[in-house]
Amino acid sequence: MNQIPLVDLKAAHAEVAEDVRAGFDRVLAGTAFIGGEEVRAFEREYAEFAGVGHCVGVANGTDALELALRAVGVGVGDEVVLPANTFIATAGAVARIGARPVLADCLPDTLLLDPAAALDAVGPATRAVVPVHLYGQCADTAALTAGLPKHVRVVEDAAQSQGATRDGRSAGSGTIAATSFYPGKNLGAYGDAGAVVTDDAEAANLVRALANHGGVAKYRHDVPGFNSRLDGLQAVVLRAKLARLADGNAARRAAAARYDALLGGLAAAGRVTLPVTADGNVHVWHLYVVRVGGADRDAVVGKLNAEGIGAGVHYPAPVHLTPAFRHLGHVRGDFPHAERAADRMLSLPLFPQITAAQQQRVVDALTNALR
Numbered sequence: 001m002n003q004i005p006l007v008d009l010k011a012a013h014a015e016v017a018e019d020v021r022a023g024f025d026r027v028l029a030g031t032a033f034i035g036g037e038e039v040r041a042f043e044r045e046y047a048e049f050a051g052v053g054h055c056v057g058v059a060n061g062t063d064a065l066e067l068a069l070r071a072v073g074v075g076v077g078d079e080v081v082l083p084a085n086t087f088i089a090t091a092g093a094v095a096r097i098g099a100r101p102v103l104a105d106c107l108p109d110t111l112l113l114d115p116a117a118a119l120d121a122v123g124p125a126t127r128a129v130v131p132v133h134l135y136g137q138c139a140d141t142a143a144l145t146a147g148l149p150k151h152v153r154v155v156e157d158a159a160q161s162q163g164a165t166r167d168g169r170s171a172g173s174g175t176i177a178a179t180s181f182y183p184g185k186n187l188g189a190y191g192d193a194g195a196v197v198t199d200d201a202e203a204a205n206l207v208r209a210l211a212n213h214g215g216v217a218k219y220r221h222d223v224p225g226f227n228s229r230l231d232g233l234q235a236v237v238l239r240a241k242l243a244r245l246a247d248g249n250a251a252r253r254a255a256a257a258r259y260d261a262l263l264g265g266l267a268a269a270g271r272v273t274l275p276v277t278a279d280g281n282v283h284v285w286h287l288y289v290v291r292v293g294g295a296d297r298d299a300v301v302g303k304l305n306a307e308g309i310g311a312g313v314h315y316p317a318p319v320h321l322t323p324a325f326r327h328l329g330h331v332r333g334d335f336p337h338a339e340r341a342a343d344r345m346l347s348l349p350l351f352p353q354i355t356a357a358q359q360q361r362v363v364d365a366l367t368n369a370l371r
């Protein structure tokens, strides 16, 4: 049977295969395996793309979050406010520092962090708030920044939002943001990779030092650090894909609009709730997440998968209902919007190369599964 994957990495590779091969040859000839020219060039190009002053390439998105949080002063025992509806790594990065994740509910329509709930969760021990730009659109960072006391910093989780803007502003400008280049992300490497972006030169330098054994020069260790560096081969892939990212994001927007149209009947009948884009947002559609009404979501996913359609769930459990974060002491009912969404949400295949025929087949299968 003809499979329609959630994300088609083969199609993505086909577009960059020649550039990647040529770049790998350059790196192999020069043996710049960690850091080096390709990494520096990618950091410059990505900073320019994101409209920020500085980009520091690191080993993965979770490290990027940890490093960004450390760079703004988050330490052991501090509290960090983050959404209950996110990928677990947002909370994991906080926990790894020895800080305490403090959860806040999401908005019922966009499923992004509710700024009012986040501000309510801020207490005397709060050191940072992490808006997560989930599914490819920016959470309301401006509302957070305006409402927070001066000593509480905003650290954006931009792992799913490369290229997204809100009111013309991209993640990390004016504050600090972490992103991930995990292969399935909008800008994906061929292994693990990530970056911290910021306009703050001092924070960028601190991230660079922390990620390189505590110093930017060899055998100079100014702060206790660890090892989280971007390698030359990944930088080659990222440069080749970055050159096509704006086009890829535009193709994702077109595909999302086509789903909206194809799903109009199911939406009007109340069988699915379509994703909502917040005012002022340019969405980059990392994921197209619908919610099913009055149907067993897991059964629907099962039927789609049985037809060769790579539907997924992002994410089946909000942070507080995972065993890993049970110790935070929450119960079902504490974050009702996140919980309700987690029970009903379903991600449809979406990638820049998806065809109209593939999308029609997905919608036909979903229609059948909801019958």
Ligand SMILES: *Cc1c(COP(=O)(O)O)cnc(C)c1O
Binding pocket: 060, 061, 062, 063, 086, 087, 089, 090, 132, 134, 157, 159, 160, 179, 180, 181, 182, 192, 193, 194
């Ligand atoms: C992917 C992701 C991360 C973690 O990135 P890794 O590169 O897998 O460590 C963090 N936050 C969100 C929202 C993500 O989607």
